Amino acid sequence: MALLTVDRVSKSFAGNRVLHEVSFDVRAGEVLALVGENGAGKSTVLSLITGMQAPDAGELRLDGEPLRAWSPLRARAAGISSVHQELSLNPHQTVAENVFLGQWPARRGLVLGRDLARRARPLLERVGLDVDPRTRAGRLSLGQQQLVELAKALVCAPRLLILDEATSALDDDQVQAVFRVVRELRAAGSSVVTVSHRMAELFAISDRLTVLKDGAVMATRDRAGTDHDDIVRLMIGRELSDLFPAKAAPTKAATAPALRARGLTVPGGCAGVDLELTPGRILGLGGLQGQGQRAVLRALFGLARHGGEIELAGRPAKLSSPREAIRARIAYVPEDRKVEGLHVAQSVRANLALTNLDTVAPARRLTTVDRNAEAGLVADLIDRMRIKAASPSQEARRLSGGNQQKVALARWLPSEPRVLLLAEPTRGIDVGTKREIYHLLRRLADDGVAVLVTSGDTMELVGLCDEVAVMYEGAVVERLAGGDLTEERLVRASVNPAVTHA
Amino acid sequence: MPDALAGRLRGNLDVVGLGALIVVLLAAYSHYDSTLFTPASITILSAQFLPLILAAMGQSAVMLTGGIDLSLGSVLALAMAVFAVTADHGVPLAAVCALAVAAATGAVNGTLVAFAGLPPIIVTLAASFLWGGVTLIVLPQPGGSVPSGLVKAYNDGWNGVALPLVVVVAVLVVWKLVKTTRFGLSLYAVGGNEHGAYASGVKTRTVKISAYALAGVFVGLAGIGLAVQTGSGDATIGAPYTLNSIAASVLAGVSFFGGVGQMRAAVLAALVIGLLTNLLLFTGLSPFYQLILQGVVLIVAITVKTFATRERTE
Ligand SMILES: Nc1ncnc2c1ncn2[C@@H]1O[C@H](COP(=O)(O)OP(=O)(O)OP(=O)(O)O)[C@@H](O)[C@H]1O
Ligand SMILES: [Mg+2]
Numbered sequence: 164m165a166l167l168t169v170d171r172v173s174k175s176f177a178g179n180r181v182l183h184e185v186s187f188d189v190r191a192g193e194v195l196a197l198v199g200e201n202g203a204g205k206s207t208v209l210s211l212i213t214g215m216q217a218p219d220a221g222e223l224r225l226d227g228e229p230l231r232a233w234s235p236l237r238a239r240a241a242g243i244s245s246v247h248q249e250l251s252l253n254p255h256q257t258v259a260e261n262v263f264l265g266q267w268p269a270r271r272g273l274v275l276g277r278d279l280a281r282r283a284r285p286l287l288e289r290v291g292l293d294v295d296p297r298t299r300a301g302r303l304s305l306g307q308q309q310l311v312e313l314a315k316a317l318v319c320a321p322r323l324l325i326l327d328e329a330t331s332a333l334d335d336d337q338v339q340a341v342f343r344v345v346r347e348l349r350a351a352g353s354s355v356v357t358v359s360h361r362m363a364e365l366f367a368i369s370d371r372l373t374v375l376k377d378g379a380v381m382a383t384r385d386r387a388g389t390d391h392d393d394i395v396r397l398m399i400g401r402e403l404s405d406l407f408p409a410k411a412a413p414t415k416a417a418t419a420p421a422l423r424a425r426g427l428t429v430p431g432g433c434a435g436v437d438l439e440l441t442p443g444r445i446l447g448l449g450g451l452q453g454q455g456q457r458a459v460l461r462a463l464f465g466l467a468r469h470g471g472e473i474e475l476a477g478r479p480a481k482l483s484s485p486r487e488a489i490r491a492r493i494a495y496v497p498e499d500r501k502v503e504g505l506h507v508a509q510s511v512r513a514n515l516a517l518t519n520l521d522t523v524a525p526a527r528r529l530t531t532v533d534r535n536a537e538a539g540l541v542a543d544l545i546d547r548m549r550i551k552a553a554s555p556s557q558e559a560r561r562l563s564g565g566n567q568q569k570v571a572l573a574r575w576l577p578s579e580p581r582v583l584l585l586a587e588p589t590r591g592i593d594v595g596t597k598r599e600i601y602h603l604l605r606r607l608a609d610d611g612v613a614v615l616v617t618s619g620d621t622m623e624l625v626g627l628c629d630e631v632a633v634m635y636e637g638a639v640v641e642r643l644a645g646g647d648l649t650e651e652r653l654v655r656a657s658v659n660p661a662v663t664h665a
Numbered sequence: 666m667p668d669a670l671a672g673r674l675r676g677n678l679d680v681v682g683l684g685a686l687i688v689v690l691l692a693a694y695s696h697y698d699s700t701l702f703t704p705a706s707i708t709i710l711s712a713q714f715l716p717l718i719l720a721a722m723g724q725s726a727v728m729l730t731g732g733i734d735l736s737l738g739s740v741l742a743l744a745m746a747v748f749a750v751t752a753d754h755g756v757p758l759a760a761v762c763a764l765a766v767a768a769a770t771g772a773v774n775g776t777l778v779a780f781a782g783l784p785p786i787i788v789t790l791a792a793s794f795l796w797g798g799v800t801l802i803v804l805p806q807p808g809g810s811v812p813s814g815l816v817k818a819y820n821d822g823w824n825g826v827a828l829p830l831v832v833v834v835a836v837l838v839v840w841k842l843v844k845t846t847r848f849g850l851s852l853y854a855v856g857g858n859e860h861g862a863y864a865s866g867v868k869t870r871t872v873k874i875s876a877y878a879l880a881g882v883f884v885g886l887a888g889i890g891l892a893v894q895t896g897s898g899d900a901t902i903g904a905p906y907t908l909n910s911i912a913a914s915v916l917a918g919v920s921f922f923g924g925v926g927q928m929r930a931a932v933l934a935a936l937v938i939g940l941l942t943n944l945l946l947f948t949g950l951s952p953f954y955q956l957i958l959q960g961v962v963l964i965v966a967i968t969v970k971t972f973a974t975r976e977r978t979e
Binding site: 213215234235236238239240245247249250251252253254255256260264265266267269272273274275315 | 842845846847849850851853854856857858860861862863864865866867868924925
């Protein structure tokens with residue numbers, strides 16, 4: 164018996180058709196995965212279910228009853244809760260206040276902070292989050308915030324839980340906590356719809372997979388009756404060979420480092436970190452989430468006040484502001500693209516051109532932007548990165564999540580950086596594009612760029628990097644390279660640094 | 666735990682800092698006016714400061730949702746006019762009328778902001794002309810009649826009790842309660858992340874409309890206070906309150922982007938501005954220099970406050 168039926172639903176934005184007669188159903192007590200490339204329409208279809216948007220045509224039915232005048236409030240009352248791709252927490256309120264957002268338990272009309280914290284604790288525990296419910300949500304890391312979102316979705320014991328890339332900022336441990344919750348819900352007869360670009364996760368947790376491509380359903384498969392290649396073929400319409408590029412030849416290690424950091428320390432972030440970023444090599448920062456990886460990147464881009472010595476091409480340097488870092492040809496693609504990486508209210512064109520004003524405004528005295536050069540540059544980047552936008556003038560915030568990430572990365576390419584710092588470069592990016600990004604990073608490295616990436620995706624670190632420095636509580640506890648760089652060793656070093664050290 | 670403690674300290678830094686500033690201002694003040702700490706002075710001063718304090722609270726309530734109210738001065742004058750005109754028929758009735766009108770104007774503002782999807786700054790700018798016009802219809806000439814007994818009790822103390830002070834304390838207590846209701850939490854939630862609040866099933870429009878209406882009540886009280894203080898109504902007297910209330914809210918640390926701020930601090934900040942204005946009057950400087958000095962002091966105060974309470978970036 165279907166809990167929810169999506170029946171020939173279509174949706175357009177300003178003449179741009181995003182969903183075309185999409186049909187699928189969610190059975191009671193199953194986990195359904197929605198798979199598709201960036202911009203395929205997954206989040207859009209979910210937004211119809213959660214009442215954030217209304218379909219242009221077609222119908223959704225819950226328990227056979229058509230949904231009428233649907234809204235987030237009604238969806239919630241009907242037992243549908245969701246974790247959105249874009250976080251919906253209020254950074255200024257406490258974790259507990261966020262968990263109960265919109266349904267604060269009141270006693271005689273008053274909501275008591277102590278009461279909230281007490282009720283929030285078991286929910287936080289359930290999602291494996293060990294934080295004081297009275298901390299402000301804005302102080303948590305992205306991954307912790309995502310878990311708070313999950314706790315929030317569990318408040319009203321949902322019949323249907325929607326997870327739109329709810330694990331994108333989580334490390335392996337935290338993903339397991341999410342899986343545990345999903346399995347509990349399934350065992351209790353509830354249903355879960357999940358979206359993720361980590362294919363392994365989908366196969367680990369889902370019962371059926373529905374593939375979307377360009378806003379249409381390609382197929383729905385039982386997990387037992389399909390495999391990775393089959394799904395990828397349906398998703399991108401072709402085979403996908405060698406996800407990861409070949410690694411750098413070991414001889415290159417002899418080149419002088421482009422950037423060397425000694426004893427890099429950021430108060431409350433990392434302590435005594437030594438790093439060498441060498442042209443031609445991709446260095447990874449691994450470890451559990453929130454062990455200081457972000458602080459290292461922010462320090463190297465002049466965004467975080469830091470101590471320690473930094474040398475650029477052999478000469479001592481100070482990186483006290485992003486401006487200085489950019490002048491030293493250091494580029495940074497941040498973790499939270501909406502805060503630091505993109506001007507979300509501006510067009511794709513403006514976002515791509517901003518970091519490259521030197522290229523498009525060459526007339527030094529007049530310094531007006533050459534519109535032709537700009538259009539050419541933008542068209543080239545959109546093409547190279549396969550950014551899916553209605554037009555270059557589309558606002559960045561209207562792009563699908565993955566495409567926003569591509570814009571954040573693409574804007575640095577024309578400036579030809581020497582050092583490229585990337586935080587979670589493929590978060591929320593589909594496999595096809597992931598492959599392109601891996602190959603692109605390797606090409607950049609081969610052209611002499613020194614690359615530093617952080618990632619919570621173990622497979623990605625192992626597949627992409629020449630060397631991985633594992634961080635724990637702000638310090639590098641292990642360095643893995645060559646034959647030592649395996650998923651197993653990496654996971655072991657991340658969760659239990661003391662043992663591997665001994 | 667240290668997080669919570671630091672958070673609490675930082676949260677109260679606003680209040681502590683403003684309190685310190687007030688102590689300094691009071692010390693300077695008592696230098697010019699040695700009767701400052703007598704009950705009579707306290708009553709007179711609190712009567713004088715009450716309208717701005719309540720106006721700042723109204724402005725802060727709106728700013729907490731991420732809005733702003735440029736019509737505040739007009740609404741204040743409207744409430745004052747309604748009160749002055751109807752006071753003949755009994756003070757309680759007049760007060761209810763004035764508050765109802767002010768709350769209604771707030772609700773209209775809020776409805777326009779919530780449904781028209783227009784920026785609050787534009788909606789309330791337009792509304793300021795609208796309510797200004799309405800006020801002139803209600804009370805074309807300064808006048809109206811507030812019972813002189815009430816005026817006297819209010820300005821000179823009623824059996825030794827400073828009524829305006831009682832009003833401020835009462836309103837603060839009410840706010841404290843409102844803040845702990847679901848409505849109060851939604852107010853902060855909408856201000857902090859409107860989209861997220863909507864996605865979580867908060868009725869963001871209702872919350873906004875209610876916030877503007879609540880602000881209307883505060884401003885209405887301010888208008889009544891001003892009418893009782895001066896003994897009559899004046900359609901043109903409200904204008905300065907708009908910008909002063911914004912200045913007080915900003916000084917109090919209420920964010921323009923919404924979701925951050927405390928009413929206690931708004932009250933103290935309004936007090937700072939009131940004391941500062943009086944103090945500059947005492948100096949006998951030309952009004953031009955007074956304005957310049959007031960501006961400088963505010964900028965310095967806001968800068969210091971911002972640095973002291975700034976979030977430490979990791
Ligand atoms: N509000 C909007 N206005 C205009 N276009 C939109 C809007 N929302 C989505 N789109 C467009 O609809 C398409 C599908 O977006 P959607 O967010 O559903 O993709 P997705 O499958 O979730 O992708 P991703 O994996 O990157 O999150 C995209 O091309 C996007 O640009
Ligand atoms: Mg999406």
